[in-house]
Amino acid sequence: MDTGASVKTSADFPLPTTMKAWVLGDPGELKLTEKTVPRPKRAEVLVRIDAVAICATDLEIIAHGSPALIEGGMPFNKNFTPGHEYMGTVVALGPGVDEYRIGQRVTVEIHAGCGQCKRCREGMYTSCLNYGAGDKGHRANGFTTDGGFCEYQVNNINTLVAIPDAMSDEEATLVVTAGTAMYGLTELGGLVAGESVVVTGPGPIGLLGVAVAKALGAAPVILTGTRDNRLKIGRELGADHVVNVRNDNAVEAVRRLNGGRGVDYVLECSGAPNAVNDAIHMVSRGGKVCLAAFPHDETRVDVAHIVRDNIYLYGIRGEGKSATHRAEALMSQKRFDATKIHTHTFALDDLPTAIRYARDRVDDAIKVVVKAKGVAAQRVAAE
Ligand SMILES: [Zn+2]
Numbered sequence: 001m002d003t004g005a006s007v008k009t010s011a012d013f014p015l016p017t018t019m020k021a022w023v024l025g026d027p028g029e030l031k032l033t034e035k036t037v038p039r040p041k042r043a044e045v046l047v048r049i050d051a052v053a054i055c056a057t058d059l060e061i062i063a064h065g066s067p068a069l070i071e072g073g074m075p076f077n078k079n080f081t082p083g084h085e086y087m088g089t090v091v092a093l094g095p096g097v098d099e100y101r102i103g104q105r106v107t108v109e110i111h112a113g114c115g116q117c118k119r120c121r122e123g124m125y126t127s128c129l130n131y132g133a134g135d136k137g138h139r140a141n142g143f144t145t146d147g148g149f150c151e152y153q154v155n156n157i158n159t160l161v162a163i164p165d166a167m168s169d170e171e172a173t174l175v176v177t178a179g180t181a182m183y184g185l186t187e188l189g190g191l192v193a194g195e196s197v198v199v200t201g202p203g204p205i206g207l208l209g210v211a212v213a214k215a216l217g218a219a220p221v222i223l224t225g226t227r228d229n230r231l232k233i234g235r236e237l238g239a240d241h242v243v244n245v246r247n248d249n250a251v252e253a254v255r256r257l258n259g260g261r262g263v264d265y266v267l268e269c270s271g272a273p274n275a276v277n278d279a280i281h282m283v284s285r286g287g288k289v290c291l292a293a294f295p296h297d298e299t300r301v302d303v304a305h306i307v308r309d310n311i312y313l314y315g316i317r318g319e320g321k322s323a324t325h326r327a328e329a330l331m332s333q334k335r336f337d338a339t340k341i342h343t344h345t346f347a348l349d350d351l352p353t354a355i356r357y358a359r360d361r362v363d364d365a366i367k368v369v370v371k372a373k374g375v376a377a378q379r380v381a382a383e
């Protein structure tokens, strides 16, 4: 790496000039290549990536392209490196950076907004009005710029979250997922202690949504889903009730479990065809429905019911308003154990295997993590 006068490095972390990086070729095709180690600019640091979790959105990008947006279009055959749920160690500081130190462990948010549009100024940098405009300073790791399936990446300091030594690499990759659930429930939703919450869909965001809601004092917290093994983890993360929608009508079950009434919030994480209609019938008048899943098809929605019952319906993109910092605080204070959703770890070189485990839910995989430093493939004990 050209260290230049203004970039700070340390002999403790010698930097190579090139690194291993996975790049997306045609749809579904990942190739291991070499890339130049990037150089941090003003307000940026270089992070050595120690662990990166695979997200359902990565699987979507690798197979179908969207929602990644590279040079204004699909991300295929553009030397693009996906991956966005990573953590690591700061190994170089860009010009003027003194907010972090070399050797510090951090986890990273996905989005650095442009910082100059109306939404960024409101703290909603995941909804930046200059989304994808690199010349305006917008970055979204693994979406509009290179991400974490490699050994090093540059990050704006505003995307960094410091983590304590006691937090494992694997747990730290889950901060952004918990932060996404938190952004939907509190920053956008205004959840306060004692309010009732339903989470539909026990994927990673849903399961950590249960954990965050419970840690914030929501009651009751009800989780709905189709897989008993995942509902069981939801219980361990604090769900007061779980409903298997294969055996029970979800709307009726929720009302029964909440004393015959609708709940204050639904966090919709299933993307199921009838999920929005179910959600608006689970909330009470004036209740809020946060949509956190990407369904594939358009769905018919009972709009008259939304109007009649004054229901708030809002989408959530990522982890705005620094919600990840609050999620990290709950995690480092052991208010919930996010590692319950981490099931497997593979070496970075085995990324295609790791992706297959995550996509096909091999061996009941939930969160699959890859690590650059040689690790043997392992199944993490769930108990
Ligand atoms: Zn993700």
Ligand SMILES: [Zn+2]
Residues within 6 Å of the ligand: 113, 114, 115, 116, 117, 118, 119, 120, 121, 125, 127, 128, 129, 130
């Ligand atoms: Zn912006």
